[in-house]
Structure formats: C-alpha cells, structure tokens
Amino acid sequence: MIVHELIGTETLFAEQLKEGYYVIREKFNKLDVQLHHIDTIQEIDCGTEEIVTVVFDPGTDYSLICLDQYTFETKAPSLSELQQTLKMKHRDLFQ
Template sequence: MMIVHELVGTENLFAGQLKEGYYVVREKYNMLDIHQCSADVFQQFDCGTEEVITVVFDPGNEYSLVCLDVYTFENKSPSLAELKQTLQIKHHDLFQTEAVSV
C-alpha cells in the first residue's frame, strides 16, 4: 500500500499584497492509494484531494526558495477570505497596509 500525491494545480495567491520576493503558493493534489495485487497488477483508489498552502521567500538568486510556513487542508480548503485572515495574523509583517492620505 502506498499513498501517491499527484499535483493537479498550482497558483500564487495575494501576490500583489505581499512584500517583494514573498509569495503564497497554493498547490492542489489528488491523493491515490496504490495497492500491488501481483508482480505486474496494481489497484488504484481515489482518496480525495489535498491543498497545500506554502508561504515562501525568493532570495532572487539561483538557490532554492525559502519556505516560511506550510498549511495543509484535506478535502475541504478554507475560503480565500479565511485563508487571508489566517495569513495576516501569522505573517502580518508581509501584508502591506494602505496608507490613507487626507
């Protein structure tokens, strides 16, 4: 038995509201349970979906992204408003606030 995560979609969220170089990436996976029945026969069972929200920083060079936080949601993900509220609480320094001029 083996659970396989198959990436089916990825997108950047809130890119315009974060400091330069910081991103919120949503990846959606199909989860499959694979059973080997014999040497060359496999059975595949659908185990639903999983969304992974990752807050990353891109240092702007050839090295890999720096992962700041990961949130995983199985089968039901929060709304964008709920997610934004959670991220603003945990990463309030990244979200820009608009200055009101009079």
Template sequence: MIVHELMDMEHLFAEQLQEGYYIIRETYQNVLIEPKGGDAVRQVDAGTEEVVTLLFDPGDEYSLLCLDTYTFTGGIPSLTELKETIAAEYDVFVNRHRAASL
C-alpha cells in the same frame, strides 16, 4: 501506499504581498495503490489535498526560503480565512493604509 499527484498550481494574493514573498497553492489528487496479485495493482481515489506554501525570496540566486506550509484535506478555506491564518503568523501582506502614506 498513498501517491500524491500535482494537479494544479497557482499564485494567491500576488498583488497584495510585500516584495519578495510568494504564496503558492497546489492541489494534489491522492491515489491509494494496492497490490492485486501478480504484476497488477489496484488504484483507489483517496480524495484531494490542498497545500498552501509561503515562500520568501531574499533576491539572491537560488535562495527561495520556505517559511511555512499549510495542508487542508477537507477542502481549502475561503481566501479571506486563508489570509487571516497567514497574517496571524507572518506580516507579508501590503497594508494599503501604510502603502498610501509612503
């Protein structure tokens, strides 16, 4: 059995996102739990897992929508690579040229 323990949470690209969108990164420590006989168990470190979640808040109370989740077991990519991955599927980043012309 693999147990996922939340280790860290932070907002990525907070100032670059359009209003209502949030990107949250969570780091989980994975632990393999094995019975060792009797009431004892053995815990083995199974590495970490990075999970990036894209959320949208339409402004209604209790109405966060999960748009997508990205899981990385070999470490998280650079912020530039992550931004390119999300931007390929979702138009959630503020375009500086468009924002400057408004």
C-alpha cells in the same frame, strides 16, 4: 502507498505581498497504489488535498525559503479566511 498527484497550482495574493514573498496553493489528488501481482497494481482514489505554502525568495538561484505550510484535507478555507490567518501569523508578508 499513498501517492500525491499534482492537479493544480495557483499563486495567491501576488499583488498584495511584499517583494520576494509568495503564497502558493497546490491541489493534489491522493491515490492509494497497491501492488497485487508483479504486473498488476490497483489505484484507489482517496480524494483531494490542498497545500498552501508561504515562501520567501532572497533572490539567489534555487534558494526559496519555506516559511510555513498549511494542509487542508477536507474543506479549504475561503481566500479571505486564509488571508486573515496569514496576516495574523506573518504580519510582515503583506504591503
């Protein structure tokens, strides 16, 4: 069973986005957890994974709307590459 353990969260481009929009990068450590006996498990490190999520907050409780999600298992893009991608796919996101 692959387990994702959150090891870092960062909000990107906060000052450049329109009100209510957020771009969040989360970094996860991936572990393969295997049960060997009733009282023994083995954890195998499977590297890291970055997920960038674009969300909109309409302002009501517990109502974040996920607009898009990007997953990077190998080399994550630079901030400028990510910003270009987001500007192409979400023109209305930036001020």
